[in-house]
Amino acid sequence: MALSADAPAGMFGAREPPPHEGTDVTRKTVRIAMNGVTGRMGHRQHLVRSILALRERGGLDLGDGTLLWPEPVLVGRREHALRALAARYGLEHFSTDLDAVLRDPDVDIYFDAQVTSAREEAVRKAVAAGKHVYTEKPTATGLDGALELARLAHAAGVRHGVVQDKIFLPGLLKLKRLVDGGFFGRILSVRGEFGYWVFEGDWQEAQRPSWNYRAEDGGGIVVDMFPHWEYVLHELFGRVRSVQALTATHIPRRRDEHGKPYDATADDAAYAVFELEGGAVAQINSSWAVRVHRDELVEFQVDGTEGSAVAGLRDCRVQHRSATPRPVWDPDVPATEPFRGQWQQVPDNGEFGNAFKVQWELFLKHVYAGAPYRWDLLAGARGVQLAELGLKSSAEGRRVDVPEITL
Template sequence: MKTMNVAIIGTKFMGKAHSNAWLNAPRFFDMGIKPVLKVACGRNEEELKAFAERWGWEEIETDWRKVLERDDVDIVDISVPTHLHHDIAVAAAKAGKHIFCEKPFALTLAEAQAMYEAAEAAGIVHYLNHNYRRCPAVMLAKRLIDEGQIGRIFHWRGAYLQDWIVDPNFPLTWHLQKETAGTGPHGDLNSHSVDLARFLVGDIKSVSAMMTTFIKERPLPGAGAATFSAGSGETTEMGEVTVDDASFMVAEFENGALGSFEASRFAPGRKNYNYFEIYGSKGSLVFNLERMNELQLFLRDDPAYAQGFRTIIATEGGQHKYIANWWPPGHIIGYEHEFHHAVVDFMKAIETGEPIAPNFYDGVKEIEVLQAGVQSAQTGQRVAIEDVAA
C-alpha cells in the first residue's frame, strides 16, 4: 500500500482528535493511501514527547517552519488556534504540502483569501475540517434534500450553544481575546452552523446580527488553562474580554430562504448543543449533535392519520454513509468518528484528484458571512455578503 507522511502542528484538544483519526482510520476503512504519523509539532518539548508516545507519532519538532522544510512530510495537519492558521497554511502550500486545517478558518477575510489563493496556486489538496458534515445523519439530511423530499426550503434555524464560560472566574484564555480568536462564539460556533447551512440550504446573500459580551473582565489564566478547562493557579490580575459572549444573526439565502443563527457560551446545561431545523414545502428536518445518530423527519405526503416527526437512526450499513465500516445496525457511533470520516475522504481526494469539501474556498465563503455579521453588529445595519470588505 502506498503511504504518505503526516505532520501535525498542535497537540491539544484538536491534536488528540486528529491523531486518533490518522491512527485508526486505516484500521476500519480500506484506503488506497495509508497515512503515516511522521512528526508532531508543539511548543513544550516535554509535553510533546508524551503526546507523540501516546498517539504514535514517530518524531517531534518544536518549530513548525522546520517541519515544512522537510522533504519527507507530505501532509500538514493544522490543529493550532485560529490566529496561527494563516502563516502556517500559506507556508505549507508554498512548500507543496497537502493541508488538513481546523476551523474557524482565519481571523479575517483577507487572511482567508490569501490562504485559498496560496493553496490553489500550489495545486495541493486543501481541506477545512468542519467535521459535523460527516455525521451520517447530516449526510442523510443532505440526501433527502437533494432528492427533493423536503421540497423548496423556506427556513433554516440553527443554534450552537455551550456553557463553559458562564462562571465569571473562568480565566481569560486565548478564546476570549480578539487578537488570537478573532471573535467569540460568533466565529467559533457559528462557523460550524454557517458551514452546515451552506451545505444543506445554499449560499447566504445578506445578514443582520447583534453580539454582546456579558462579562467584560476575567482573571488572567493560570497553568493549564485551555478549551473547556480553567487550569490551575490563582491570580488576582484581570484582563479585558475583547470578543463576544453571544451572537444572534438572521440571514437571507440566495435561494430566498430565511435563516437564523444563535451562538452562545452562556447557555447553562448546553454542553455542545449543535442543532438545526430545516422547513420546506414538502417536509422538515431536525438534527441535534448531542443525539448525532438521529435525524428527525416530517413529510407532508404521509397520510394525515400517520403524520408526525419520525426519528431515523442513521446506523444501518449500506443505507447511511460510512456506517458499513463500523458496527452492526443500532450500534451508535460518536464524536470521534466524524474525524475518521474526514481523514478517509481527504486521503481519497489526494489519491483520485477528486475535490473535497469543505475546502479553503468554503472557508472564504464562511468568513465572508461571519465578517458580515460582525459589520452588521457594529453598524446596526443589514450587510450584503458582496459588500464585505477584505
C-alpha cells in the same frame, strides 16, 4: 529541533503497517506534519480518532491496490507536551521546529489545528514549501488573508482542504438525505440553536480555553461558529446572500487556566438571521452563556411546504404534511397534545463513522488518488467572510450583503 520518542509503540502507534492479506497491495507511507495536536480538538479528533484510528485498522485502502499508512509528525511549541503525546501513542517523530519539518522532503502534508492567530503564517509557509495543506478553520483572521492563502495554494498546485466536520455528522447526513429526496418541498426556513454554559472559571473550571474569550487572541463565537454555519447552510440549503447579526459579551469577566481573572473582550453570543439563495431564511443563535434545554448541543429545525425536520448531531426527526396536527391557540387551558411524540425518527440506514475521520479519508484520497474534493481553502474563505461580515453587521446595526468570492 527534530526529536524522537524512545517509548515502545502503543496500541494506536504501531510503527510499521500490519501484514495485509493479498500479494498485490502496495503500501505507501505518508508523513503528515500535525501542528497543534496538543490542544483538545487536534488531539482527540484529528490525531486519535482520525489518523491513529486509520493506523489501528491497518491504513487507508485507496481502492487501486494502494494502502496508505499515515505517519504523523507532531509539531508544536511545547517540547514536553509533544514528547508525552508521542510516548503515549508510540509515535517516533515530533518537533518544535516547524521550519525544519517543512524542509523535510519526506513530509507530504501539513495539517494545522493551532490557535487562529498563528494559522495563516504557518499555512503560508507550508504552501511555499510545496506541502499539501489540510487545516482547521477559520483559515485566517480576515478575508483578505484567507483569500490570499487560497490563491497561493492554487498557484502552487498543491492540494488543499479545510475541516468542515458538521456536514459529516449522522444527524446532518440524514437531513441532507431528506433535502436531496425532496421531502421538504419548498424550504421556507431554518432555525438553529447552538451552545451551552461555559463556566466562568471561578467556582468551576471552564471547558474552553481562555483565549476563546479574548478578541486580541482571535477569540469570539462569531469567528468560531459562523464559518461552521456558512458551510452547513451552503451545503444543505443554498449560499448565504445576506447576514444581520447582533453580538454580545454576556459574561464580561472570567478566570483563565491558572485562576487569574481577565476581561472577556470577545463576543460569547451571537443572534443572526441569514437570507439564503432561493428565498429561505435561516435564524441561528450561538451562545456560550446558555443552559441546554434541547436534546443535543446543536439542533436545526427545517420547515418546508411538504414537511419539517429537526436534526442534531446524531438524530433527525420528521413530520410530514400529511401527519401534521392542528394545534389551536388557547392559553387558558393546559396543552393536551404530546407535540414531541408526533414526530418520527429518521432511520440510520447505514453506518456512520467519526465525522473528522471521514473527511480525513476523503482528503487523503483526494491527494493520492485524485478523488474530487470541494472543501478547499476557497470554501474556508467563505466562512471567514461570513464571520467578518457578521461582526460588521453587529457593529453597524444593519443587514449586510454577502457577495460571492472567487480566486
